[in-house]
Amino acid sequence: MTKNTRRDFIKTAAAATSTALLPLPALAQGAAGRVVVVGGGFAGASCARAVKALDPRINVTLVEGSRTFTACPFSNTVLAGMREITAQQFGYDKVAASGVTMAFAAASAVNAQARTVTLADGAQLNYDRLVLAPGIDIRWNGLPGYDEAAASVMPHAWRAGEQTVLLRRQLEAMEDGGLVVISAPANPFRCPPGPYERASLIAHYLKTRKPKSKLIVLDAKDAFSKQRLFQNAWKELYPDLLEWVSLSSGGKVASVEPATKTLVTDFGRHQAAVANVIPPQKAAQIADAAGVSDRTGWCPVDAQTFESKQQQNIHVIGDAAIMGGMPKSAFSANSQAKVCAAAVVTLLAGQKPVEPRLINTCYSLVSPDYGISVAGVYRPKDGVLVDVEGAGGVSPADAPKAYREQEATFANGWFQTITTEVFG
């Protein structure tokens, strides 16, 4: 909707005041509006489809630079040779078929005053409400020595795709007896249990294929998601193979030297045969361009509508946003997307959004048939999304084997379900 249309909207609204009791006022048609969503991942594609489903009259455009989406959840199974990268990849045909207009170009600029998004191909889109779901960017040189060139030698594989395939090839090419090193970042970052699921599944690969090898996780933290469950499982499954070095034990990587695949801590140097550096991250660059990210590099939002605290009419969801107690996960992103879609549709219709309830469930595989999970229910409180007390938590520490197998089955089912909802 342009400025002119906005004026018409006011006029229509004014006209409607005098006819407020009519069953179908003219504004019901006029208020539909334009929604632009930037980013076609679990947050953005879900949100675009949900807006269209809630009010088909709304003109919804999804801006995405790539025609193929490669999912991060379950990409650790690709590293372990349990599935191919193609099983992680999805197109946007069904998204388009659901009535969403696809714009296959990267978003390069946002003008919050004029309410326009400029695409890399020069096209300009007008919006009434913009939803930014751009995901993460790597903070290049946030870890000294780790730049884009270094990532081709010591892959991060934290944005799935070529990087995932590169890391898998390196693991496959490594001789039995080699040292694999994973560097895990400080909070916050995408997928808090991800580095530890990755360590588990690489350990599984090494145990079954290259048993003389060793895996070290160098961590910038002393605590991590599902820690007790992971550590119990490691003791049971990979006792001599996998070593986790905490921050207080000198695990924080201070710099990397790609020429020799060396990770340097304050206490020593680790020369790896395969090095996976999971570097510090931030909201993707378009969030900076739109003026919605703050000094932390992430985007503060209203806890009820996910509208930016820094720019009106721009909502931010998924990994790029600061969501209080909710972790940066695909499940969270999808859950936030549906709440955001309802808020956007409600706001465009001139109504007041209801207080939402959100859920997150994250499964991690420790081996192909050993799953663990964390779940949470969230609500806004004092302007922040907080855990609903008494709910949520992790899988029991003393669960029998059948329970772990069932969680591994549910993990697989979850991936099928969520990718079908978002892309199918």
Added chain:
Amino acid sequence: MRTICIMLAALPLFASSVAFGADAPPPGAAACSGCHPATLSAETAVPRLVGRDAAQLVSAMAAFRSGQRPSTVMDRIAKGFTDDEVRAIATWYAGQKD
């Protein structure tokens, strides 16, 4: 901008008659389809909720919450919703069709 806000604030009857609202999922309901498939095509061991009897869903949630019914994550999730919230979600799912 302020003008619009005032205008809309003065239109409560009008606002509630806008098309959106009748079939909007109640708080929490939209999150379920992350695991419980909204469509028939997903392959998963997790049951669908669409079209299920509301009373059945309410009693299942109560049994998950009390621990009477064994589960993996549902006990942890059910504890996050009040009886009223569960009832609203169950009624909404019961009314959904493929």
